[in-house]
Amino acid sequence: MTTLTPILTKYWDRPDSFTRSAYEADGGYRALRTALGTPQDDIIQAVKDSGLRGRGGAGFPTGMKWGFIPQGDGKPHYLVVNADESEPGTCKDIPLMMANPHALVEGVIISSYAIRANFAVIYVRGEVLHVIRRLQQAVAEAYEAGYIGTDILGSGYDLELVVHSGAGAYICGEETALLDSLEGFRGQPRLKPPFPAVAGLYGGPTVINNVESIASVPSIVANGADWFASMGTEKSKGxxxxxxxxxxxxxxxxxxxxxxxxxxxxxxxxxxxxxxxxxxxxxxxxxxxxxxxxxxxxxxxxxxxxxxxxxxxxxxxxxxxETVCVVRAVLRWSEFYAHESCGKCTPCREGTYWYKQMLKRLEAGQGTEEDLETLLDLSDNILGRSFCALGDGATSPVTSSIKHFREEYIRHFETGACPFDEAASTVWAGEK
The missing domain is CATH 3.10.20.600 (Ubiquitin-like (UB roll))
Known part of the structure; x- marks a missing residue:
């Protein structure tokens, strides 16, 4: 396989790709017109048939998540787009929102229509002010064209869309912490059940999806579920x-x-x-x-x-x-998780703190092989015992690095220092 599939990224090289006029010239908002003439349940079924799975990390089937929303319950429904991209190494949603914001906006409108929501929010991390401004401009252009607001394109469907700026917390990438933040509370994960599909934003049924998941919806509506399902693998389509x-x-x-x-x-x-x-x-x-x-x-x-x-x-x-010290890399990640832990639950709050302390000693060549067993035991006490996935995620680099590079850990305390100091001096210069 050597062929790329430029769909969301197809026009990123155009200088005006972020404008409504450029998006419409490339067929933008045609899928919206198609969707508004289609029964909502048929759109949900099409997304199910496409095999689209959450692009935010968990990989949960998107159409199935939409199907969990109770219908005919008399409650307001909400769509929340998780644009709090914070995972170290993850950098796809921000360029997508910068270069092709209208794909996300159109996806929000179609998705909101499908789940019968009349209020939608795009929750963006507060540090990326340039992205927030770009999204606000795109939303304003969509309102101006009648794609958002009252009686959209004469369909009788109403939708309000808000771009909300977060306050820069990694934990708010967790969907229930994001909801608490939206409601004005400190961003901390909620106890589940109830799940957001039953009691989410303001206690109403809520769908929370990643930017890329929602931005993929217009292409599925425009080209069909079979088109999307024809790409990828049998169980991981698209x-x-x-x-x-x-x-x-x-x-x-x-x-x-x-x-x-x-x-x-x-x-x-x-x-x-x-x-x-x-x-x-x-x-x-x-x-x-x-x-x-x-x-x-x-x-x-x-x-x-x-x-x-x-x-x-x-x-x-x-x-x-090969110039990078695995122990040093894992230490940097662990320092991040210790800093970003919300502190609500003991395993994550205390576990990530002790990760940081132990890895600092190991990286400096002051540990022992017994410390590696302690790290693994500590990981066992964090994994599956934390309120949300932050604790579980923090264990991943620690346990996997010991699995694959135990000898490198041992070299540190055998030599009494990091054996990569000279080689790493250039690589990590910006971190010191």
């Missing part, structure tokens, strides 16, 4: 944006069918930087167990990556060559 970063010749966004391999993506990206070789990489951001060069040919779909011992996640492929 296309996705793969984000290559780190020690790769041409880092960037590569939109391809699910099931492509890192070897194929690296071939298109010019390979590892000249004179170096692949050492380890993440298939879905820092909260997914790391892979090594032994996993170059693992199909990047939900099932294959899971069977190989990791998770596809957000398809954030962070590439590290």
């Amino acid at each position: 296309f996705g944006i793969f984000s290559l970063s780190g020690h790769v010749t041409r880092p960037g966004q590569y939109e391809a069918p699910l099931g492509i391999t890192l070897r194929e993506l690296l071939d298109m990206a010019g390979g590892i930087r000249a004179g170096h070789r692949l050492k380890f990489w993440t298939p879905g951001g820092s909260s997914t167990p790391i892979f090594t060069d032994e996993h170059l040919d693992v199909p990047l779909d939900f099932e294959s990556v899971g069977a190989a011992g990791s998770m596809l996640g957000t398809r954030a492929l962070q590439i590290f060559d």
Whole structure:
């Protein structure tokens, strides 16, 4: 497989790609007209038939999630787009919203219509002010054209769409913490059940989807479920944006069918930087167990990556060559999780703190092999015992790095220092 599938990224190179006029010239908002003339349940069924699975990391079937919304309950329904892209290594939603915001806006309108919601929110992390302004402009243009508001295109359907700026918390990428933040509370995960589909925003039935998931909906409506399902693999259908970063010749966004391999993506990206070789990489951001060069040919779909011992996640492929100290990389990730833990539950709050303390000593060459067993025992006490997936994600780089690079940990305390200090001085200069 060497062919990309530019759909969401097709016109990113156009200087005016973010404008409504450019989007309409390329067929934008035609799918909306089609959707408004289609029964809502048929749209939900089409999304189910397409096989679209959540592009935010969990991979839950999108149409099934929509189907959980109770109908005829007399309650207001809500659609919330999770644009709080915070996972280290993940960088696909922000360029999508910058270059093609109207694909997301059209997706929001169609999705809201399908689940019978009259109020929708795009929740964006507050640091990306340029993205917030770009989205606000796109929403204003959609209102001006009558795509949002009262009696949209004469269909009798009404929708209000708000762009909400978050306050920069990683935990608000967790859907229920995001809802608390939207309601004006401190962003912390809620106890489930009840799930958002039953009692979400303001206690009403709510669908929460990732940016890329919602932006993919117009193409499914326009081209049909079979068209989308024809790409990808049997159980992981469609296309996705793969984000290559780190020690790769041409880092960037590569939109391809699910099931492509890192070897194929690296071939298109010019390979590892000249004179170096692949050492380890993440298939879905820092909260997914790391892979090594032994996993170059693992199909990047939900099932294959899971069977190989990791998770596809957000398809954030962070590439590290042989100059990088695994212990130092895991320490940096662990420091991030310790900082971003909301502190609501003890396993995550205390566990990520002790990760940071222990890894600092190990990286400095002051640990013992017994500390590795303590780290694994600590991981067992975090995994599956935290309020949300932050704790589980924090264990992934620790346990997988010990699995694949135990000898490198041992070299640290055998030599009494990080053996990569000289080699890493250039690589990590910006971090020191």
